[in-house]
Amino acid sequence: MPQRPECIVFRGHLLRTSGSQYTSWSSEDALFVARQRLSSHAPASTVSIIYRYLPSRFFIYRLDFFADTRLSNMSQRFLFPRWTNKFLALLGVLILAGGAYASVLFLGVTSPETLNTGYRPLQPVPFSHALHAGELKMDCKYCHVSVDKSAHSQIPATQTCINCHSPKTAAGAPKLSAIHSESPKLKPVRESWRTGESVDWVRIHRLPDYVYFNHSAHVNRGVSCVTCHGRVDQMDIVYQAKNQSMAWCLDCHRNPDPHLRPVEEVTNLAWSAGSEEKQLALGAELRKANNINPQTNCAVCHR
Amino acid sequence: MSLSGTEHRTRYFRSLDELQKTPEFEQFLSREFPQAASEFPEGVSRRRWLQLMGASLALGGLSGCRYNREEVAAFVMRPEGRVPGVPEHFATNFEWAGRVVHALVANLDGRPVKVDGNPEHPAYANVQSKEFAENKKLASAGSDVFTQASILSLYDQDRVELVLQRDAAQAKPKIANSDILEDRDDSWAVFKQYLASASGRLGDGKGLAILVEPSRSPSRRRVLAEVLKKYPAATVVRYESVYSGNVSKALDAVGAVGTTMSFDLDQARVIVSLDSDLFGSDPNSVHYARQFANHRSPNGPWMNRLYVAESQYSVTGTAADFRLAVQSSQIAALLRGIEEAIDAGTIVEDKEEGKSYDKLTEAEKVSRVVESIASDLLANKGAAVLSVGSHQPLNVQVAALRINAKLGNIGKTLLLHEIPNELQGIASVKLDDFVNRAGDFDKLWIFAPNPVFSVAGDVDLAGAMKLIGDKNGDVVYLSSYDDETAQYARWVVPETHPLESWGDVRGFDGTYGICQPAIDPLLSGKSAVEVMSMLAGLPVVDGQTIVKETAAAIAGGKLDDRTWRESLHAGYMPNTTAKQYTGEIKADVKVLMADKLTTRNYELPDSGVKLGLDKANLEVLILPSDTIYDGRVGNNGWLQECPAPVTKLAWDNAAICSPSTAAQLGLKQGELVSLQLGDARVKLPVFLVPGHAEGSFTVNLGYGRIKEYGASIAGAVGTNLAPFRRWNQAAIYTGISAISTNEPYRLATSQDHFAMDDLGMGETAKRAPQLIREGTLHEYKEKPKFTKDIVEHHFDNNSLWQEPKVDENHKWGMAIDLNKCIGCNACVVACQAENNVPIVGKEQMIRGREMHWLRIDRYFQADVDPNSSLENLHTPVDPKVVMQPMACAHCETAPCEQVCPVAATVHTEEGINAMAYNRCIGTRYCANNCPYKVRRFNYFNYNTEYGYFYGWQDKREQASKKLQSLVLNPEVTVRGRGVMEKCTYCIQRVQNGKIYSRTKGDGLVHDGDIQSACQQACPTGAIVFGNLNDKTSRVYQLHNDARAYAVLEELNIKPRTLYLSRIRNIPKRLATHSQLHPSRPGEEGNHEDHSHSSGDHGHHS
Incomplete structure (x- = not known):
């Protein structure tokens, strides 16, 4: 706390000297004095505006700051000339504009919807989920093997690609099934297989480190891949379809009915209950049958 | 109403500071952290701090809004059976810090992250308690601090990495x-x-x-x-x-050549431990502790009785039903007395004597102890054990074998295994x-x-x-x-x-x-x-x-x-157990001495035992440290920072002695003493432990490495004893002199940190102890509900807060049996390993900033006359110890939650007091409002940043380092600076257990499916975690035990962790007056009726 001021100067006007009748200082006290002393120079409304918008402690502190000296030094001290007053208005405009800018920045630009949704990096291999999962109807779990066993769904090993895209051996014949065994697009995969180095896939869906999401807990309880990842089976280049913010997680944890389906249909991204009413009825039924009571406390995801 | 209680009031205290109410302790009590603890460390001025903070703010704005591009390096060929994020367990066995460890290593994504005991190894599987035998899931092996901390040494980047x-x-x-x-x-x-x-x-x-x-x-x-x-x-x-060569020498001498000795405490109704730290420094301590704890329930068919006579206050001494503090060098004389009493064959009936034990003179005390021990041993032939410390001389070792042979213990409670070829x-x-x-x-x-x-x-x-x-x-x-x-x-x-x-x-x-x-x-x-x-x-x-x-x-x-x-x-090869030696034990002194070739003395000295201080007969006992052994694991930060079980001292060794010895020798805590034996001398800080034998100093090995060679943690911590030690003397050095130097020295001890205020010591004297509740087996048999009567009954409190909604599936809770806890610290280090708890270094520890989520409060208990002089307060007689593991109790109406301005600590439906670290802004209101003082604040980024930025110019104070980040458990958030943290009941294990039950199990969490890390590590099974909604669960049964109580229950905060009171199976002849006639303010019609006991009413006069 600053020491009690000996005197107060406001815009160059002496407001109070030490030894005045006011012994305890509050913003009201200061304002009372200010009103008294300023009545001939400034309209009372100016002061009252300051009073309304400045927190009391701050107010006294600032007065103290300007007044920290003795009266005798007053004439030598630097004071802003009167003409600077018109910049106050400009300052006000700047503050308002800055506030608007900040709120746009923080509420709009940095929202998960803006930052996360639609993230669509290019992968080292132009692997098409639309082709594999969509057209060829390969099950998600063929590659993402641990999605029902672990927290992580797992990016497939090179070996999984090689099952179908095995390179030709020295004899010229492929070992396994050799689909596009010489395609230049698959070169990183063949390189990885030859050298034993990983293919460096680019991560798309990424939750903060302090979020402990568990795939198996959802997939085994009838929450489909599509709920969080969208129609991956229609994506040539995978992008993040949902914003995956905490609020978005909580929506479903509060009311899972619209997102539940029979467990065997979890990887069938095209599945639909038929209509919204049917989905809600089915969801409620499944929730009851499987004792699904998602919690919304912090510890569910944050450890 | 008689006021008998006020004269001989059992008082509990955690250090002498507390008993004497020194300003230092008052400071710990009234301030959450000691003075200046919340200030910046030396080396960084406030101005510099602001500059740095300003710079990081400015730079913070430059980094992008989105996460960095992250690449996923997938396997080329996936290892068979490897599921990312699901730990695999491997059984292994190794020698570590002088003991054999049978471990189960949890490997997560290819790296070991946790080491625990292997519950299927016969050394542990065969000694599971009956309570756990019915539910195999509850079985655990337990472990010790060394096993738990071994994982950190693996990731020690100070290790040599090339030739x-x-x-x-x-x-x-x-x-x-x-x-x-x-x-x-x-x-x-x-x-x-x-x-x-x-x-x-x-x-x-x-x-x-x-x-x-x-x-x-x-x-x-x-x-x-x-x-x-x-x-x-x-x-x-x-x-x-x-x-420890004297043990094998003794075995060779008595004819059991080439055998090793171990005990089967599962069969032992009476255990006499003479200077032998069975549950602490003994290589088989985990095994023994489990066997011991199996018979610690006062409701069981029988409860074992542990006598300890020792000079240092060991872990075993704290667990003892009766403990006698006697110099290590006098153990031989004590043993002679015991043997003579056994030979006499008189069994003295155990009843209340005219004078209770605390009223006896020292000589009377010794003879009564000898009588009681001998009587108990004789009454339990074949079901008793007498064990002596491995550092004791050959004549003591031989005598112990002889006495055990006389009692018929060999092959029953004392096993001699032939060492395989x-x-x-x-x-x-x-x-x-x-x-x-x-x-x-x-x-x-x-x-x-x-x-x-x-x-x-x-x-x-x-x-x-x-x-x-x-x-x-x-x-x-x-x-x-x-x-x-x-x-x-x-x-x-x-x-x-x-x-x-x-x-x-x-x-x-x-x-x-x-x-x-x-x-x-x-x-x-x-x-x-x-x-x-x-x-x-x-x-x-x-x-x-x-x-x-x-x-x-x-x-x-x-x-x-x-x-x-x-x-x-x-983890073991079946049918490889060694054969037992069944031959005769030829330990008769006359026969042994008749061998003309021997130059050894097998005779026990006939010098009698003196308990008081004899300034001409001082001794030093040099033992391996309970935390860093002989120094070989000294570069392990978890072990260095683990407070020693009784002294609660970390990062140092000290000359530990009793307060009255110190007072008479002019020594003071926090000053250096020079111990001298001939030319050999060593200067050590004095540390006072009530109950240490008079005229005896205990010093731990392993400290005082040369700074340049000691690697980053072990270097320059403590004092090297090598200049003092002599090759021909194993551990006990007699005839030393101790000279005060008056040089100050700062020790890092956690004993007064986080002291719980119980309305001040004065009030404690009026009201019986509430934090620690204990009684004797006699009292328990008479009044099984005495635990509740220790406290004056409170009127039914109505909560100020809305009662929390309780989940119908799970209601997590914990029970800690003080009767089983031996204070070995395994849980403390296990918690550190599981929950990524950082170490903070000596300097920070002195400021009370240690981060352990689980601490073990060690309370001394002594009968102190409140009107007595200050000198008496300085030197409590025969203090006993109760260990109390203390972590967040997950109060249902948690006071911490009410004061958090940002709702960073909130309650889950299942009763866990959760921390959302990312919400925490570090006001520390919660820690101030926590009656148990279990919340820890991250003053620095202990887990990541270190070095001069925090005022540690010296790299030796670096807390955790880069390679060591591999030891971090990926299931637990690594906390940053400015965040409060505390025990979470191992929330990661709870959540994973629930997920497992629903994805792979039958949808229900069964008792034992989820074990907290401390529970898993506990060698005695003292800690039980589980679901209180499940009426068959072990924790539910314990919560409804007559001995269960809540610490500070009058606050009506409804903690989910309950404690079970300590029961000492003390013979009546050795009980103090307050043990025989405890004051129980909560009892109805209390104190009026003493007629049921034949005892001493002398205190009325």
């Missing part, structure tokens, strides 16, 4: 500190070249000395024999840093003989951790190494660190950690277990077996093959793949 070469003793090593991978292999290639050239020069091995420490590894023994086969003239030098001794010389004849040798290979540091001061091993090294440079030292010994070695060969090497070991009963690696060597090391086989010039030098060959020999010549794999999987 170092020195041109001269103490020279700078030639290849050092290169982090290029090729250099590691290069350095090994250079060493192999040297080896090839050396083997030519070795000839038949004349002049070759091989320094080994005792080992229970058959492979090591086999390969050493191979070395001797190749170099028959070589000399094996044996060296044991913590001497492949461990039988190899002809060897003692280290001092070798050093004296060092000139005869020109090659030396060392397979023992840092002997130059740990050896007694009068054996100049460094000189011998220098001498040999200067001849032709053939001094090879296998070591994990570039330590004191390495300075005198010409070659320092990196040694692997047991978790990254193949090996094997025989358990205490001979059970053969294999050590399998959980990860490839991180830093290019090789195991002792591998390096020895390189020396032996064996064609195969790969650890797995060597171990497999040994295993084949043990399995009976042929080992099929199935047996091998099953042994690896189970």
Whole structure:
């Protein structure tokens, strides 16, 4: 706390000297004095505006700051000339504009919807989920093997690609099934297989480190891949379809009915209950049958 | 109403400061953290701080809004069965800090993250308590601090990572500190070249000395024999840093040649431990502690009784029903008294005597103790054990065997296992003989951790190494660190950690277990077996093959793949238990002394036992540390920062003595004392422990490493005892003098940190102890509900808060049985390992900033007359100890939650008081409002940042380092600066257990599915976690036990962790007045009726 001021100067006007009748200082006290002393120079409304918008402690502190000296030094001290007053208005405009800018920045630009949704990096291999999962109807779990066993769904090993895209051996014949065994697009995969180095896939869906999401807990309880990842089976280049913010997680944890389906249909991204009413009825039924009571406390995801 | 309670009031205190109400303690009580604890550390001024903060703010704005691009390096070929994020467990066995560990290592995504005991190993599986036998899931092996902390040593980046070469003793090593991978292999290639050239020069091995420490590894023994086969003239030098040779000498003397001794405490109704720390420093402590705890329930068919007579206050002493503080050097005389009483054969009936124990003179006390011990031993022939410390002299060891034989305990409670053939001794010389004849040798290979540091001061091993090294440079030292010994070695060969090497070991009963690696060597090391086989010039030098060959020999010549794999999987090879010795024990003194060849004295001295201080007869007892053993694990931060069980001292060793001894010798806590014996002297800080034997000092080994050689954690911590120690004296040094120096010294101790305020000590004296509740077995049998009566009954409190909604599926809770807890600290380190709890260093610890989520409060209890003089308060007589593990109790109406301005700590439906770290803004209101003081604040980024930024110019204070970040449990958030944290009931285990039950189980969490880390680590099963909604669960039963109570229950905060009161099975003759007639303010019609007891009413007058 600053020491009690000996005197107060406001815009160059002496407001109070030490030894005045006011012994305890509050913003009201200061304002009372200010009103008294300023009545001939400034309209009372100016002061009252300051009073309304400045927190009391701050107010006294600032007065103290300007007044920290003795009266005798007053004439030598630097004071802003009167003409600077018109910049106050400009300052006000700047503050308002800055506030608007900040709120746009923080509420709009940095929202998960803006930052996360639609993230669509290019992968080292132009692997098409639309082709594999969509057209060829390969099950998600063929590659993402641990999605029902672990927290992580797992990016497939090179070996999984090689099952179908095995390179030709020295004899010229492929070992396994050799689909596009010489395609230049698959070169990183063949390189990885030859050298034993990983293919460096680019991560798309990424939750903060302090979020402990568990795939198996959802997939085994009838929450489909599509709920969080969208129609991956229609994506040539995978992008993040949902914003995956905490609020978005909580929506479903509060009311899972619209997102539940029979467990065997979890990887069938095209599945639909038929209509919204049917989905809600089915969801409620499944929730009851499987004792699904998602919690919304912090510890569910944050450890 | 009689006021008998006020005269002899049992008082609990955690340190003498508390008892005397010093300003320092008051400060701990009234302030959450001591003065200046919340200020900036030295070295960074506030101005500099602001500059740095400003800079980081400015730079913070420049980084992008989105996460960095992250690449996922997928496997090329997925290891079979590997599921990312799901731990795999491997059973392994290894020698660690002087003991054999049967471990289960949790591997997560290819790296070990947690080491626990292997519950299926016979050493633990056969001693599971009955309560757990019904539900195998509840079974746990328990472990100790060393096992728990072994994982941190694996990721110690101070370990040597390539072969170092020195041109001269103490020279700078030639290849050092290169982090290029090729250099590691290069350095090994250079060493192999040297080896090839050396083997030519070795000839038949004349002049070759091989320094080994005792080992229970058959492979090591086999390969050493191979070395001797190749170099028959070589000399094996044996060296044991913590001497226990008197035990085997005694066994040899009584005819049980080549056997090892162990106890079966499961059968022992009476356990007499004389200076032997069965549950602490004993290599089988985990096994013994479980056996002991199996019979600690006052409701069981019988409850064992533990007598302890010792000089230091050991873990076993705290667990004792009755403890006598007596000098270690007087144990022999005490034992003589016990033997004479046993020979007399009189069983004295245990009833309340005219004078209670605390009213006796010292001589009367001794004779009554001897009578009681002898009577109990005689009454339980074949079901009693008398154990003496392994540092006690030969005559005591022989006498203990003799008494046990007389009582018929051998083969029942005391087991003698014949050491299997492949461990039988190899002809060897003692280290001092070798050093004296060092000139005869020109090659030396060392397979023992840092002997130059740990050896007694009068054996100049460094000189011998220098001498040999200067001849032709053939001094090879296998070591994990570039330590004191390495300075005198010409070659320092990196040694692997047991978790990254193949090996094997025989358990205490001979059970053969294999050590399998959980990860490839991180830093290019090789195991002792591998390096020895390189020396032996064996064609195969790969650890797995060597171990497999040994295993084949043990399995009976042929080992099929199935047996091998099953042994690896189970962690032991079945049917490999050693045979028991059944021969006679020939321990009669006359017979032994009749042997003209012997120069040994087997007779026990007839000097009588004196309990008081005799200034002419001071002794020093030098023992391995309870946390860093002989210093070999000293670079392990978890162990360094683990407060010693009784002293609560960390990062230091001290001369521990009793307050009255200190007062009479003019010593003060926090000042240095000079201990002198002849020319030998050592200066140590004094640390006072009530209940330490008078005229005795206890000092721990392992501290005082030379700063430059001690690596980043172990260097320059504590005092080296080598200058004081003598080779011929194992542990007990008598006839010393202690001289005060008045030099101040700062010790880091956690004993007063987080003291719980219980309305002040004055009020405590009026109201019976509430934090710690205890009674005797007699009282429990009469009034099973006495625990509730310890407190004046409170009116029914209505909560100010809305009662929380409780989930119908799960209601988590914990019960801690104080009767089982021995305060061994295994839970503390286990919690640290599981929950990524950082270490903070000595400097921060002095400020009370240690981060342990789980602490063990150690309360002394003594009968203190509140009107007595200050001197009496200074020197409490016969204090007893109760250990109380204290972590967040997850109060249902948690006071911390009410004051958090940002709702960072909130309650879950299931009753867990959760922390959302990212919400926390660090106001520390919650810690202020926590009555248990269990919340910890991150003053710094202890887990990531370190160095001068925080005022630690010295790298020795660096807390956690880069390679060590691999030890972090990926299931738990790593907390940053400015965040509050505390016990979460292992929320990650709870959540994963629930997920597991729903994805792979039947949808329900069964009792034992979820064990908290502390529960899993507890060797005695004192901690039980579970679902209180499940009426069949163990924790539910314990919560409804008559002994269950809540700490500070009058606050009506409804903690989910309840404690079960401590019951001492003390004989009435040895009970103090307050134990016989405890004051129970909550009892109805209390104090009015003493007629039921025949006892002493003298206190009314």
